[in-house]
Structures are given as structure tokens and as C-alpha cells.
Amino acid sequence: MRLVVLGLSLGSSWGNGHATTFRALLKAYGARGHDILFLEREVPWYAGDHRDLIDPDFCTLAYYRDLDDLARWQPQIAAADAVIVGSYVPEGVAVGRYVQRQARGTTAFYDIDTPVTLAKLARGDFEYLDPAIIPGYDVYLSFTGGPTLDRLERDFGSPAARALFCSVDPAAYHPLDVAKRWDLSYLGTYSDDRQPTLTRLLIDVARAQPQRRFAVAGPQYPAGIDWPANVERIDHLPPADHAAFYSASRFTLNVTRADMIAAGWSPSVRLFEAAACGTPIISDRWPGLDAILVDGSEIILADTSADVVAVLDRDAAVIGHAARARVLAEHSADTRAAQLEAHLGVRTDTPARLACAAT
CATH class of the missing domain: 3.40.50.2000 (Glycogen Phosphorylase B;)
Known part of the structure; x- marks a missing residue:
């Protein structure tokens, strides 16, 4: 599978948990034979000394300056088998609309902050997600399971809401023989x-x-x-x-x-x-x-x-x-990567999705 991910950050773990989540998941996903391009918005607070992953060996990491610069990656987005947009991506609503217009494969929104997102939507705060574009994503991948998944489908029109919890890379997280401090x-x-x-x-x-x-x-x-x-x-x-x-x-x-x-x-x-x-x-x-x-x-x-x-x-x-x-x-990250494969098999060319993609 050719997968494109537009996420908050992969290169910097400073002040966010998104980077470690994406690193574990995409490392395991790449190990399953998939080709991954991660596109990250260039912002000063995740640059310089705050960047702690420069050249990952499990995916291609590239940066774009703004929405106009994102257009450089239109061929990769259009040709991908699946495209994921993450929560808290700067100008995430515009990025989502762009992806829904350009992508020919499965589109997904990966919400690493689902309860926070829904609270923001209830306040009319559409910082990175607008309710109007939720039906345009084939699948809503949620850090939150349980009743929230039903709510995403019932109240927000998601064609398919699926739990995709965070995970852990056992190679990076294991007991070490160190003194208790x-x-x-x-x-x-x-x-x-x-x-x-x-x-x-x-x-x-x-x-x-x-x-x-x-x-x-x-x-x-x-x-x-x-x-x-x-x-x-x-x-x-x-x-x-x-x-x-x-x-x-x-x-x-x-x-x-x-x-x-x-x-x-x-x-x-x-x-x-x-x-x-x-x-x-x-x-x-x-x-x-x-x-x-x-x-x-x-x-x-x-x-x-x-x-x-x-x-x-x-x-x-x-x-x-x-x-x-x-x-x-x-x-484990490998378990979660297998779940992601299954979720990205969801594709719904519904009238709601096509309408969102046309806007």
C-alpha cells in the first residue's frame, strides 16, 4: 500500500504525544511492506533543537510551508492507496478539504484527541476539523472507543468510525536494568x-x-x-x-x-x-x-x-x-498496524463523501 499521512508531527516529540504515536504505528506499518510518506507542516516550535527524528528509516518524512506549498505533493496524494489527515494539523480543515478533492484512494481522519475534538466542535471551534467535512472521510479513526464511535456515525455522519488506540513499540519500551531513582x-x-x-x-x-x-x-x-x-x-x-x-x-x-x-x-x-x-x-x-x-x-x-x-x-x-x-x-504497534490495514480497507463513495470532495 502507498500511504500518505499528514500529521501534526513525526519529527518532533516536544510538547506533543502525536510524534511517538505516529512513530510506533508507522514503523510497524512500514515493516508490513507498505510505502509511507509523512507530510508535516513546517513550524518554528517543532524545528531546530526540538526536532528529535531527522531521517526515519521506516518512511519518507517531508515538510511543507503552507497550503500553497502542499500542492507540490498533489501527485503523491492523488496516487496513494490511502491518505490520513491527523488531528491538530495546522489549517486542518483546509488540508482535509484538499485531500478529499485530490485523493483517489481511501481517506481517513485520525483523531488522536477525539474527546478534545468533540468538545471543540460543541463550542463551534473548528480549529482543525469542521463537522461539514467529517462525512467526506471514508473512515474516522478515533483514539476513543466505546459509545463515542456510535456518536461519530449517528451525529456527525461518519461513514465508518473505528477505534484506533495508541500503541507501543516493544523494541523501544521494555524494562531496563537501572537503579531506582x-x-x-x-x-x-x-x-x-x-x-x-x-x-x-x-x-x-x-x-x-x-x-x-x-x-x-x-x-x-x-x-x-x-x-x-x-x-x-x-x-x-x-x-x-x-x-x-x-x-x-x-x-x-x-x-x-x-x-x-x-x-x-x-x-x-x-x-x-x-x-x-x-x-x-x-x-x-x-x-x-x-x-x-x-x-x-x-x-x-x-x-x-x-x-x-x-x-x-x-x-x-x-x-x-x-x-x-x-x-x-x-x-503492540504491530497489532495496531494490522488493525489500521483493516480499517483502511473501508471505502465509501457515498453522496456525502462525493459532495464533500467537490467543495
Whole structure:
């Protein structure tokens, strides 16, 4: 298959989880014999020192400056067997319309932010997706499963909404023999709606447990946050260092955005990556989590600071081992690539699709 992907970023993992998601998925997809072209918008915040993948060996990575420059790639888009447009692509609505006009193969929207996207649409915020173009995509690939898939088809006219969760590359994420540096760690970009949970389940715990060590890795945290002395801050952790970070943690924390908690069935890539490293995970709660990892045997759910303090006294290595086995069996990049092959077999030349393509 000749596949073209227009995504937020493949070359830079700085401040976004899209890059690691695309890297794992497309590496596995390329290994299945497919030819992949990834087109990324050239933007200053993902350039220079923030670019941590220059020349991938599993696909061709190219950049375009603006919509006019994107036209250089019209022959590849037209000739592709499938074209995917990702969420948060700059001028994503215009990019989507262009793809729907030019592509002769299957077209797909890959929403790595489905609950956030739907909340934006409800507010009339069409930053990267307009409801009017959803029927023009043959398939809506969603990071969120469960009832949201029915809603995408029923309320937004998607011909086919399919779950395509994030995944993990077992070659990059596995246990490493390193010393334990932290009792509890967290890896994630700052988010207003995640911060109260991070405060409750890590920062407050650090204050109550000064004898223990903690770490928070990720960019964009405001300067005014009062970090306890026993919390180590790491501004940016490249994907190549993620496995060592998790392996050096006795436990790691999973914190979910509010929109994703409300929608449920929205596992983050960090959940799978930490599990693949065999690190026991403490998590907040959301619907559908029990279909991915089982509380008490594969993950530990916590609501309060006291819950976390009690967990930190445990030896939970067996939980980390069980989570690793479950994730490698069901959420590896190769498993997800096989699912993508099946989803891209969907093609619907419906009147709605043809009408969208003509606009």
C-alpha cells in the first residue's frame, strides 16, 4: 500500500504525544511492506533543537510551508492507496478539504484527541476539523472507543468510525536494568485540567512523604508552580530516554484529561509505554479503563493522596509484570498496524463523501 499521512508531527516529540504515536504505528506499518510518506507542516516550535527524528528509516518524512506549498505533493496524494489527515494539523480543515478533492484512494481522519475534538466542535471551534467535512472521510479513526464511535456515525455522519488506540513499540519500551531513582514519577506535558489531579496524587504526596523521591517530566509547566524539594523536574524527556525513566521509577502515575475522562475508553500512549517497561502504574479512573488493564492485578487506581501513600509502601512488581504482558499481547504497534490495514480497507463513495470532495 502507498500511504500518505499528514500529521501534526513525526519529527518532533516536544510538547506533543502525536510524534511517538505516529512513530510506533508507522514503523510497524512500514515493516508490513507498505510505502509511507509523512507530510508535516513546517513550524518554528517543532524545528531546530526540538526536532528529535531527522531521517526515519521506516518512511519518507517531508515538510511543507503552507497550503500553497502542499500542492507540490498533489501527485503523491492523488496516487496513494490511502491518505490520513491527523488531528491538530495546522489549517486542518483546509488540508482535509484538499485531500478529499485530490485523493483517489481511501481517506481517513485520525483523531488522536477525539474527546478534545468533540468538545471543540460543541463550542463551534473548528480549529482543525469542521463537522461539514467529517462525512467526506471514508473512515474516522478515533483514539476513543466505546459509545463515542456510535456518536461519530449517528451525529456527525461518519461513514465508518473505528477505534484506533495508541500503541507501543516493544523494541523501544521494555524494562531496563537501572537503579531506582524515584518512588513515583509522572511523564506528561502540562495541562490545566490534569494539574489538579497531578497535585493531589503526586505533589501533595511528595509534601507528605519528604523521605521519598519523585519526578515530573514534561514541558510547558508554569513558572509559578511550587514544587516540593523532593520532586525532580525534567523539562523535556526525548522518547529515547522514556524507557530508562520508567525503569528508574518504582511506580509511575497516569493522569487523564477531563474531556477524555468524560468520554471514557481513551487510553493514553504513556499508559502503554509505562506498562511495556514493566513499571507499576497508579492511575485516575475513567470508563473503559477496566477493558484495558484490570484494577488490582494490572494497574492500581487511586482517588486521594492517602491512596497513593498506601500504595508506595507496597512491592507491586507483579502488577507491573502483568500489565506488560497484557499490553504486549493487545496493544503492540504491530497489532495496531494490522488493525489500521483493516480499517483502511473501508471505502465509501457515498453522496456525502462525493459532495464533500467537490467543495
